[in-house]
Amino acid sequence: MSNPNNSFVSPPKKLLQNKFDKFAEEIIKQLQKNGHDAYLVGGCIRDQLINIPAKDFDVATSATPEQIRKIFKASRIIGKRFKLVHVYKGSQVIEVSTFRASGAKSNQEKIVKDQLGKILRDNVWGTIEEDCERRDFTINSLYFDPIQKKLFDRHQGVNDSYKRKIVSIGDPMLRFEEDPVRSLRAVRFATKLNFKIDKQIKDAIYEKGYLLSSISNARRFDEFNKIFMHGKAQHNFEKLETFDLLKHLVSHVGQSNSYGYRLQMSALINTDNRVHEGKSVTPGFLLAAILWPKLIEIATVEDSISTRRFFPNMDKILRDQQILTAVPRRFYTYIKDIWSLQLRLQSRIKNQPFKVLQHPRFRAAYDLLLLRIEASNSESEIGDWWTKFQSCNRQTKLEMIKRHRENSSNSKKFGLSGELG
Known part of the structure; x- marks a missing residue:
């Protein structure tokens, strides 16, 4: 197993005392039993910290999709651009993703693009550190092992969660160029969680918001549903208009x-x-x-x-x-x-x-x-x-x-x- 340095911190009592989804924990146990790192990741950790009942439990692991598929009979690999594995138990589904490598030039030759430069395949596997760097905001970059009680917090996501603040991992000007949809996600998380948006992100939204016009209409419809179909439609509508983003939806x-x-x-x-x-x-x-x-x-x-x-x-x-x-x-x-x-x-x-x-x-x-x-x-x-x-x-x-x-x-x-x- 990998052994990242300087990024594991003592888990807050809220994480140690809370009980997570039993099926998700069982998946983590099985992955670790087969020699792989495995963690609960992202929103379910963040929500527990701010006293919101977690609904979706995602798992990140060092195992490849093919290795995950062999471990769990009731599972299937989905996605072409980004391969994931859905593991099933009755009507319950847990999404398991493999640590992905950074977008460094050394990995560019492994990424498949079309003639216009659109990424068709980006299934280059990496370490937990690299996977963390690819995430958008610090509050979404938390990895918790509920079995061994370990918390990986490379970017002070716990601190930003307590401060109720949306902070970018890396320069948001560059990160929003990489993926313009991050501007919509910043607004959505701010209204959903009642968090403030960091000034650097606000500046990036105003500066780079126009790049949303390059995003496929299929992906924008997906964001439309996430933004307007989950109980914060009015607030999102008004906030998107303030940032001049509504015209893209x-x-x-x-x-x-x-x-x-x-x-x-x-x-x-x-x-x-x-x-x-x-x-x-x-x-x-x-x-x-x-x-x-x-x-x-x-x-x-x-x-x-x-x-x-x-x-x-x-x-x-x-x-x-x-x-x-x-x-x-x-x-x-x-x-x-x-x-x-x-x-x-x-x-x-x-x-x-x-x-x-x-x-x-x-x-x-x-x-x-x-x-x-x-x-x-x-x-x-x-x-x-x-x-x-x-x-x-x-x-x-x-x-x-x-x-x-x-x-x-x-x-x-x-x-x-x-x-x-």
Whole structure:
């Protein structure tokens, strides 16, 4: 086994007293039994230090993916660019990674790149010291052996965790050039943990944030989900806007205090509330709400949404977003259904409300309607009408449709007054 010098420190009592995931500990025991170094690494150590219940337990080891695979029958190697091993026990999965070498020139010839210089394979194995140097922030560079009670803390990650501070490993100007996504990660960790961002990192975000445009839209969609789908959507949205990073994730952002901005804020708050209440959330709904103001801006003609502009421009709005984030195709139909239903929720002609109520996207469309009403400061009766229509019996539903037909004009105008400019 390797024997790094000067980086092992006495573990804080919080680490010695806390019980870690038994399955993760068993994996570490088996790896050590087979002659390999193995540690819990990253977020699970950091979270224990600041009294946050750890959810994900990752293991880092000196064993190669192939060696790990031989030790654990219930496992499989995943990834091409960065090989990892998933070890299974029932429904539980622990991610096990091999110590990776530094990006020194001596290793460059082993890294496979395409013609544009994009890294296709980076599976050069190294030591715990080298692996530590490749991590982004000091708070994520902690390695703890729960069996032998050893803590590897090369960059004072424990101290920065207690100070609640995001600090870069190495010069952030250079580190953000290596991987521009680190600027998004800095913001995400700051809001998630309620940590402050070190001034050097702030300067690097302002200076190097533009490099995010070179990151693949698939990776940016992955970051979109991490940033907006875990209970801190509103804070992340505002912080990203402050750092001028939001434009790399969202194609259209409303002006401050405009209808569009209010709707986006309402959608973000709604998403956060659902996460905190343990309800399901989907990027499809959030994108439908965030992009709705731009769609109606393009489609509005003489104080009404023009269907001739509305439907053709759906694809244009989604294509603009697709350039930034690789939205999976399954969400395209989902988003367009929600948008189309906004017009049907308003028209309520003949027996159409019964069909709308049975539509698989009705609930999502209804939720967007309520957010639109809230953001437009509208006294629209549509929201109350649909709230009642869902819960009443069939006879009452028929009477509601009849009264609506009698009381409404023949106008085919669409849209709420407060959202049409």
